[in-house]
Structures are given as C-alpha cells and as structure tokens.
Amino acid sequence: MxxxxxxxxxxxxxxxxxxxxxxxxxxxxxxxxxxxxxxxxxxxxxxxxxxxxxxxxxxxxxxxxxxxxxxxxxxxxxxxxxxEVRPLGGVRELLAELRGRGLAVVLASSGAPEHVETYLDLFDGRELADAWTTSEDVERTKPGPDLIAVAVERVGGRSAVVIGDSVWDFEAAPRAGHPGYAIRTGGFSTEELRAAGACGVFDALPDLHQALDEILR
Structure with a gap:
C-alpha cells in the first residue's frame, strides 16, 4: 500500500x-x-x-x-x-492532525444534507475538512463502496485510509480498495470490527490519534 x-x-x-x-x-x-x-x-x-x-x-x-x-x-x-447530538472527544484534534500531516480530509457521511450541516457546526467541520459527502452524492450507501470512492475522488486522492465505527464501514473500505481503522464508539465489539475488516481497533478517537505514526507509515 x-x-x-x-x-x-x-x-x-x-x-x-x-x-x-x-x-x-x-x-x-x-x-x-x-x-x-x-x-x-x-x-x-x-x-x-x-x-x-x-x-x-x-x-x-x-x-x-x-x-x-x-x-x-x-x-x-x-x-x-x-x-441533543454532541461531538465525541478528540474530534478537532484528530482532524487538525491529519491535515497537519498533509492528508486531505473528507468527511464521508451518508446522512441527510441538513443533518450533516448541523454536525459540521458542532466541531468546526468546514474549517477542519477539505470536503464532505451526504446521501445525495451516491445511489447506494454503505456497506457498498460508493461513498468512500466518491469521497476520495472529491479531493483527487489516490490512496486513502478510512476511519469509522461500524462493521459496515469495514465492509465498504476494502471494496473501495482502502484499509480501515475503527473506533468502538458505535457500540460494536473489537472482534466484530476486526472480523468485518478493520486493520486496527481503538476505544476512542484520542487512542487512534496516538497511533497515527503506525497507521500512516
């Protein structure tokens, strides 16, 4: 890779x-x-x-x-x-670090456009991300690979790393040709996430943040 x-x-x-x-x-x-x-x-x-x-x-x-x-x-x-929705801990720090390392950051949401707009306001997403997607950008969402492919194409990327929380993210990522890393905030177990295809599993965003040297090498 x-x-x-x-x-x-x-x-x-x-x-x-x-x-x-x-x-x-x-x-x-x-x-x-x-x-x-x-x-x-x-x-x-x-x-x-x-x-x-x-x-x-x-x-x-x-x-x-x-x-x-x-x-x-x-x-x-x-x-x-x-x-009632709130951002999870470590969001801003992780996105800023990814961009600081020279990666284009795309927020790959299959949510409704109006919901995505609300989420972006919660963690300064417009400033921290290079692009984002909504349900209007694809005909079929996860576990299909379309959303991830569109996200990478949107910034002219060639090789991506996918970060997600559900087993469906890690069925989609390899289909799109990219490795994925999971956090457990979606309520899925480590075993389930690994079985679905996650290359690594972390309890929370700050834990993944600390492992970026290994993930991005």
Whole structure:
C-alpha cells in the first residue's frame, strides 16, 4: 500500500455521538407502520444508509411497500433529537492532525444534507475538512463502496485510509480498495470490527490519534 494522501472519516458514530439516537428514531418510525423491531436489532444495522437498512431489518416486501414512507418517518423522528447530538472527544484534534500531516480530509457521511450541516457546526467541520459527502452524492450507501470512492475522488486522492465505527464501514473500505481503522464508539465489539475488516481497533478517537505514526507509515 502507498502512503495515504487522503483520510476518509465517517461522521455518525465516529465524530458525533448519534448511533443510539438513530436506532430509537428508526424504532419509532417502524412503529408508525405497525412494525415493532427490537432496538438492539436496529442498532446492529446503524451505519448502513437508509436505502439499505429497511430491507436489512424488515425485508424486501416491507421495503417495496413502505420504504420511502418509513425513511420520511425516520427523518421526522430524528429531527427533534438533533439538538441533543454532541461531538465525541478528540474530534478537532484528530482532524487538525491529519491535515497537519498533509492528508486531505473528507468527511464521508451518508446522512441527510441538513443533518450533516448541523454536525459540521458542532466541531468546526468546514474549517477542519477539505470536503464532505451526504446521501445525495451516491445511489447506494454503505456497506457498498460508493461513498468512500466518491469521497476520495472529491479531493483527487489516490490512496486513502478510512476511519469509522461500524462493521459496515469495514465492509465498504476494502471494496473501495482502502484499509480501515475503527473506533468502538458505535457500540460494536473489537472482534466484530476486526472480523468485518478493520486493520486496527481503538476505544476512542484520542487512542487512534496516538497511533497515527503506525497507521500512516
């Protein structure tokens, strides 16, 4: 592998603490359509984009009948929770260090554009990142590789390192041809993240920050 010139950094669950908010919003959204799914099961799917999550947890038939409607309901349920979202510790320091080492930093979110805009305001993302993505930039989100490929292309990168928090990030990263490193803030275990393809797993962003010499060599 060539020395990375780009850092592709997931947002939800990696830079901002949203995974459990999303799980609850999806639970409430499905309940609107008389579908009660265990919250733990919904949590296991967080990190997928909404275009893939509905089929994954409720099946293709439910997607065909209610997919677009349940995604609209999820957005309505999640919207009031936005004011509760906070950045995770060490976000600014990590992004500043990545740029200081000469990497282009792309925030690879499959979230709704209005949500991503809110997140950027929480940690000075517009100043600390070179570019970012939203759900409008790809037809298929993670675990497909499209989002990561678009993120790298956006800054003219050739070799990237991917940072994320869910197993879906590390199914997507190798498909896009890049190594990935995980933090456990999404609620997945070290074993699950490694089995999904993560090259290394860290408890939190500051721990990954301290390991950059090894990751970027």
């Amino acid at each position: 060539r020395t990375p010139d780009t850092a592709v950094v997931d947002v939800d669950g990696t830079l901002v603490d949203t995974n459990y908010h999303h799980a609850l919003a999806w639970y409430r959204a499905f309940r609107r359509f008389d579908q009660t799914l265990p919250v733990w099961r919904l949590h296991r799917a967080i990190g997928m984009g909404g275009d893939q999550l509905v089929t994954a947890v409720a099946g293709a038939r439910f997607e065909d009948e209610y997919g677009d409607d349940v995604r609209k309901a999820w957005s309505a349920e999640f919207e009031p929770m936005l004011r």
